[in-house]
Amino acid sequence: MESNGFRELERLKKQLQEKVKSLMTVEEVEKASRDPHSKRPPRPCGLTVHTGIGCPFRCAYCYIYDMGFKAQITEYPLTGIQLVYALSLNKYFIPGPNGTFLALGSVTEPFHPSTKKKTIEYIEAISKYLGNPIQFSTKMFLTDEDVEKLRSINPDISPLVSISTITRDRLLEPGAPRVEKRFETIETLRNHGFKPFLFLRPIIPGITDKEYRDIIDTALKYGAVGVVAGSLRITRRILEKLEENGVDTDAILKRAGKSLTGFENNVQYDVRTDDIKMEIAKYALKKGLLYLPYACMANIFSHGQKCWRMKALGIEPMVKEPPEITGVEEYLDSDELKVKYMGFENGFIKVKVLKGDKKIIEELLKYRFKSCVRLY
Ligand code: SF4
Known part of the structure; x- marks a missing residue:
C-alpha cells in the first residue's frame, strides 16, 4: 500500500x-x-x-x-x-x-x-x-581549486556550461569570459569526476545553427559528457540589441512568427528552433555524446537517477524497464488533495484533478514517479 x-x-x-x-x-x-x-x-x-x-x-x-x-x-x-x-x-x-x-x-x-x-x-x-539534486549553469572559468571545493561538498552536482557561439562571443556576451575559458571549465569539471554538459543555449538562428558542429567538437575534446540545447526567447529590446550587433534578425522574427511592430513591451516571445535542435541531437549522438532535450534530465542523470520521459524520447539505454506506476490515487488522497488516475502515456502520468492545488499535485507525482505529469 x-x-x-x-x-x-x-x-x-x-x-x-x-x-x-x-x-x-x-x-x-x-x-x-x-x-x-x-x-x-x-x-x-x-x-x-x-x-x-x-x-x-x-x-x-x-x-x-x-x-x-x-x-x-x-x-x-x-x-x-x-x-x-x-x-x-x-x-x-x-x-x-x-x-x-x-x-x-x-x-x-x-x-x-x-x-x-x-x-x-x-x-x-x-x-x-x-x-x-542541484544543477548550476555557468559561463565562468572555474579553477581546479573551485572545482575541488565543489567536489568535496557534493560530487553529484550537475554542471551546465553555457555556450551559444564560438566566433561572436566578444560581441554578444561582452562581459562574459571567452568561450575558450569555458571549455577549460568543462575540462576541469570532468577531470574532477563531474558530468559536465555543454549547454547550447540559447540557440541563435543564423549563428548557433552554423557553429554547433564546431562547438560540439570542441566540447567533446574538453570532456563534455553530453549536450543540452535550449531555445532563444526574445523581447523587443533583445531583438534591437541583436540587430545592433550584426545578427540577422529577419530569420529570428520568422521563427518567432511575428513582426517587430506586433511586439508588446517586456513580453518574451519564443523563437521556434525544433528543427535546429533535431540536427544538434543527431550530431551530438553521432559523436558519441548524450543529447538531452531538457536541463532537468542532465540533473537527474548526474545524480544517478532516470525518468520515464527519457524512455519516451528514446534516450536508451538509460531507461529500460517499463514503469510501475501504482497507487497514484492513494499517494495523494487526503483532506487537501484528490485525483483520479487516467493512465500513463509517453512518459506522462495523466490524472484528473478532483480537489486541491494543481501545482502541488503535479510536483508530488512528478518526483514520486519520476515522470512528467498531465493534469485534466
Ligand atoms: S547576462 Fe549572460 S551570463 Fe548573465 S544571466 Fe544573462 S545570459 Fe546569463
Missing part, C-alpha cells in the same frame, strides 16, 4: 523547519519567511535558486534585463540556512534526494567573483540539510 505523499511531505517539512529555525535569530527567520524563495513556484526543470541579483555580462540575448535585473551583480541577501528555511516554507518544495530539482544560475552568474562565495554557501547548506 502506497504511503500518503502529501501527509508525509507536511510532516517532513515541519520537522525540517523546526530544525533549521533553531539555528537562526527571530529577525533572520522573519527575513527568510518574506523571501521569494518561500513562495516561488517551480519551473518545469525545477525550482530556481538565486545566488545573486543582476549580472554584469550583458549578453545581447539575455532577458533578465527585461525582468528588471541590473547589469551590476550583488550576492543574494540570505544566508545558506535562511535559504533552506525559505525553501522549507515553499508549499511546492519537496525536500530530499528524490525531491525538487534546484537550479542555480538562471538569472545571475553563480560563479562570478561577487557571487561565488554565496553559491558555495548555498550548495553546502542544501547538501547538508536537504539533499535535493
